[in-house]
Amino acid sequence: MTALTTQDHTAEKSLLIVDDDKPFQQRLARAMEKRGFETETADGLREAVAKLATRAPAFAIVDMRLEDGNGLDVIEALHQRRPDARAIILTGYGNIATAVTAVKLGAIDYLAKPADPDDIIAALERKPEEKAEPPENPMSADRVRWEHIQRVYELCDRNVSETARRLNMHRRTLQRILAKRAPR
Template sequence: MSTLENLPENERSLLLVDDDKAFLSRLERAMERRGFAVRSADTVAQGLAAVAENPPSFAVVDLRLEDGNGLEVVSALHEKRPDARVVVLTGYGNIATAVTAVKLGAVDYLAKPADADDVINALLASGETKPEPPENPMSADRVRWEHIQRVYELCERNVSETARRLNMHRRTLQRILAKRAPR
């Protein structure tokens, strides 16, 4: 695994694209502390504009954004700068989108919430070695809770519609939503 210190200053550019502003802000600060020159965007359009203006060496892109699919940013960056290392983040992944992300040029695909160390390990991993698995991966209960929250938000916080789409009883869903997130 290479380290950031081995890279020249002009090769430390990083583009972060995520519509979760709180997560984006935390990740931006963490990556700057680790030596990256960070630019951030919270829409596909801003991400594409940043790539067109000055393609970065590294990128961390959320899969689903408010105005479209983050894979558009991955594809545009790979066209402009084939050597760029891109990690795709998602709160709800599946094998098909992971394969598509890798075909478009991503080097890894991480589940949210990923911490800065997981992201750096994925960005800087060489082709011969795989990054270490996360120290504290999300539990199955947490993954389930995240999925339910995502569907709930996509259904505009409508409990009945969310329950229908998840094939779950409405009262069961209400109890789950009333609890704190599992660890």
């Protein structure tokens, strides 16, 4: 496969949306089509990887948690097939460790759900040298603590016992924290 130039890349508006929340996926697909994208959808990891095997799009919007796997695997498969593709991760369960992993695998941004289609387009089309606007609401102390726990958990390959040991925390306490949603 030949590499596309930046000009060719922005002219091609092929987009893959991978999300197991079917109503959200369909609303987002319609919104992106109205904005000029040629969209294709996938409900999960297996379906997305199968579609990538036949045609790798210029853009992708991928949910982090899929019923049959992890959205990071979709990002990795996309960039193996098409290194110049611009992909973003959407998630309702954001944390710093997974955001860093997503970027290392080739994602260009990491947005919290529900994301506005205009914000998604801005992220997809943002030039690498441009910086995103800083958040209006900085994280609370509880959120920073939760992010740190998530980071250590990811670094320990999601091993609860090892994470609890490193954080000097009881294993069941850690399990309760991990089961809850992120604080605001």
